[in-house]
Amino acid sequence: MTGSTASSAEPLPPHESKDAGNAEISTLAAPGHALRYGGAEDVEACVALWREAILRRDGATADPAGLELQIDRLRENFRLPGGILLLAEDSAGQSGFALLIPQADGPSGYLSLLAVAPRAQGRGIAQSLLSSFTQARRAAGDRWLVLRVLEDNRAAQQLYRKLGWFPFGPLEPHEVTGKPFQWYKLLLS
Template sequence: MIPSTPAPDLFELRPGLQGDAEQCVGVWVEASAARDGRHVEGVAARARGKFDRRVAWTVATDSAGGVVGFALATRPGSGIESDPPESPVLGLLAVDPRAQGSGLGRRLLEHVTELLAGQGYSRAVLHVLTDNAGAVGLYERDGWVPWGDPVEHSLLRRDSQTYVRDLTLAVHHDVAGTSTPSGPRA
């Protein structure tokens, strides 16, 4: 059960498991519908196809164990042609609409970024709809920078901007709560 104004630390983060995929797709569909004001045909099928190409997957669960958010990154080359080569793609990041605004999206973003840095990737890429101001703000505050010109999203027919994140600057939060740089060093 999701409280009316949940704090991000009320949710447990854990690695995604194969059995979580359909719940994650459901969260993706509902979050997309909340963003777009309607359900769009093809969103679920497009999301399902990304789970087989994953290199990092984090799931947030509520006290009952239900999936309330997740972040999924896919292998390099699984985005668009103009993406930086050898960069994994943060292809899906979604929070149940009832938990949006709680800070959980930021927590998921930071965690999946740490996972990618820990795997030795030096940068990652994502694509965001340019009219999704909340997501654009989240990514920019977290150090993601625009890459190239906007392109039309193939399903939604709206402008999408590629963003890149230098993972050598990713921050790791240890058990004591202090922050230390993680990932590859120059």
């Protein structure tokens, strides 16, 4: 799901500026977990979690060198204008995150990144992150959200379909790996 056409700009603000929204999202956390908005100080922990989750996802087919190239691009995602970072945490630390980029060309958002730590997968954390973003962005006036997912990422596709997202458009090659990905959309109104 990495990559976007928008240019790099200011990094995420420190999470203190997002504290006002933390009460609303906290009710949707998975059991044993808390949700909060993150900031620039959380980015490196997210990068480490993403690396761990992708290595687990891709198993023996993982390409460590290619992964490091993607991680450079990943950091650019966190600097896109207006990015909103949502974190899940448990007693062992950060368990997952999602990054959403509000779009300038309409009342919509682009879900740029989503990952859950391997140790915490299968406990509803991704579902809670996505549901929280859905609720928050609907309240903010967005009418739809989009994301893209690799065609062979069955776990993620099943997750999105379960939560009402639907595929649209043709498969496209990923700009770094060349692997085909599919766009998904969720209508909020």
